[in-house]
Amino acid sequence: MHHFEYKDDALHAEDVAVAEIAEAIGTPFYLYSAATLRRHYRVFADAFAGADALIAFSVKANSNLAVLKLLAREGAGADVVSGGELRRALAAGVPAGKIVFSGVGKTVEEMTAALEAGIYQFNVESANELEALAALARRLGRTAPIALRVNPDVAAGGHEKISTGKSEDKFGVAWSEARALYAHARDLDGVAVKGVDVHIGSQIASLDPFEAALAKLAELIADLRADGCAIERLDVGGGLGIPYGAGEVPPHPEDYAAMIRRVAEPLGVRLIFEPGRMIAGNAGALIARVIYDKKGAARRFLIVDAGMNDLIRPALYDAYHEIAPATRRPDAPPVDYDVVGPVCETGDIFAKGRALPEMREGDLVAFMSAGAYGAAQASQYNSRPLAPEVLVDGARWAVIRKRPSFEEMTAGETAPDWI
Numbered sequence: 001m002h003h004f005e006y007k008d009d010a011l012h013a014e015d016v017a018v019a020e021i022a023e024a025i026g027t028p029f030y031l032y033s034a035a036t037l038r039r040h041y042r043v044f045a046d047a048f049a050g051a052d053a054l055i056a057f058s059v060k061a062n063s064n065l066a067v068l069k070l071l072a073r074e075g076a077g078a079d080v081v082s083g084g085e086l087r088r089a090l091a092a093g094v095p096a097g098k099i100v101f102s103g104v105g106k107t108v109e110e111m112t113a114a115l116e117a118g119i120y121q122f123n124v125e126s127a128n129e130l131e132a133l134a135a136l137a138r139r140l141g142r143t144a145p146i147a148l149r150v151n152p153d154v155a156a157g158g159h160e161k162i163s164t165g166k167s168e169d170k171f172g173v174a175w176s177e178a179r180a181l182y183a184h185a186r187d188l189d190g191v192a193v194k195g196v197d198v199h200i201g202s203q204i205a206s207l208d209p210f211e212a213a214l215a216k217l218a219e220l221i222a223d224l225r226a227d228g229c230a231i232e233r234l235d236v237g238g239g240l241g242i243p244y245g246a247g248e249v250p251p252h253p254e255d256y257a258a259m260i261r262r263v264a265e266p267l268g269v270r271l272i273f274e275p276g277r278m279i280a281g282n283a284g285a286l287i288a289r290v291i292y293d294k295k296g297a298a299r300r301f302l303i304v305d306a307g308m309n310d311l312i313r314p315a316l317y318d319a320y321h322e323i324a325p326a327t328r329r330p331d332a333p334p335v336d337y338d339v340v341g342p343v344c345e346t347g348d349i350f351a352k353g354r355a356l357p358e359m360r361e362g363d364l365v366a367f368m369s370a371g372a373y374g375a376a377q378a379s380q381y382n383s384r385p386l387a388p389e390v391l392v393d394g395a396r397w398a399v400i401r402k403r404p405s406f407e408e409m410t411a412g413e414t415a416p417d418w419i
């Protein structure tokens with residue numbers, strides 16, 4: 001459910017016409033709906049009403065400060081994976097007590113910042129990290145609240161580049177080693193064992209892998225308690241899939257919540273969630289303009305002014321994004337287009353053979369469901385400035401990240417005088 005819809009054949013985000021923003025700031029740009037962001041957070045939060053739960057938005061999905069501030073106002077915490085994301089979450093007003101820190105390669109600098117901020121939990125991903133964090137915390141005279149991220153070796157489907165829960169993935173502590181590492185952590189000065197953490201993958205289209213992982217975790221928690229570890233939290237990570245429009249019907253958040261509550265309630269733990277895509281994905285679109293309708297020898301190319309540097313998901317994960325013309329022309333004949341960007345890479349393709357109503361040069365198109373892992377994964381490849389980001393809220397809109405000028409894009413670069 002989102003708030004992008006046609007009014008009189010013109011695509012709107014809430015009450016603002018996409019074309020109005022394009023006229024004002026140029027293309028390409030990311031466009032977010034505040035009502036959709038709030039709604040998705042609320043659907044998730046309401047599904048856990050009455051349960052003891054922390055919903056920590058996964059900042060990697062969309063790290064814009066305005067988006068984080070909006071979600072913080074709704075009560076969201078933050079799941080961060082770097083010092084930069086930690087600073088963003090704090091700057092956006094997320095209380096340190098609602099921040100969890102995940103990731104396989106936390107540096108001493110990053111862990112120091114998180115300890116000094118007093119975050120809620122470190123999700124520790126290896127024995128090495130456990131030792132480093134404990135030593136650092138002792139040096140700083142602090143105690144780090146921790147969970148170990150365990151790898152339940154559950155196949156969660158989805159694209160191989162976003163699968164994380166299998167034993168061959170780099171994430172987490174091996175299932176067979178978890179109990180011994182917990183016993184070590186229990187007796188280690190500098191850390192306080194608080195919980196268990198898991199994250200099995202992303203864009204997961206069924207409840208079964210979540211339930212399989214939870215069943216394994218329930219057993220582990222019982223074992224750990226028997227070993228004298230006071231497990232009071234269970235972080236189930238993120239990963240719930242969203243409909244991208246290619247026929248997938250992922251579980252509804254309410255069904256996800258009902259399943260988790262049923263399985264987790266007997267455990268008597270505080271639940272932590274790290275949803276990213278489910279909150280931000282369908283709350284954003286990438287808006288681009290058609291530069292050329294190129295009639296190649298064998299194919300018809302719709303060349304737009306956004307490229308794989310702006311939205312890399314199709315190139316990297318073969319991801320499907322619905323493409324919506326900003327102006328609906330019911331009488332335009334359908335055409336099978338290869339929708340491509342201007343980047344000099346064969347892989348700069350958004351869609352192959354996509355049936356769209358015939359487009360005109362200068363038309364605007366929206367790549368839907370681009371609010372998660374869109375702007376956050378953008379680059380300046382081909383010296384294309386990062387696409388600006390815009391937030392709509394009802395009839396209001398604001399640029400929440402401006403398009404950098406050429407000077408800003410190159411500001412950090414200098415040539416040594418010996419060249």
Ligand code: LLP
Binds near residue numbers: 238278
């Ligand atoms: N927690 C942890 C530890 C994670 O690694 C992730 C995502 C999340 C939470 C949030 O997962 P979500 O609820 O958004 O599925 N760039 C890829 C997705 C990479 C996901 C990485 N980890 C894509 O565009 O599909």
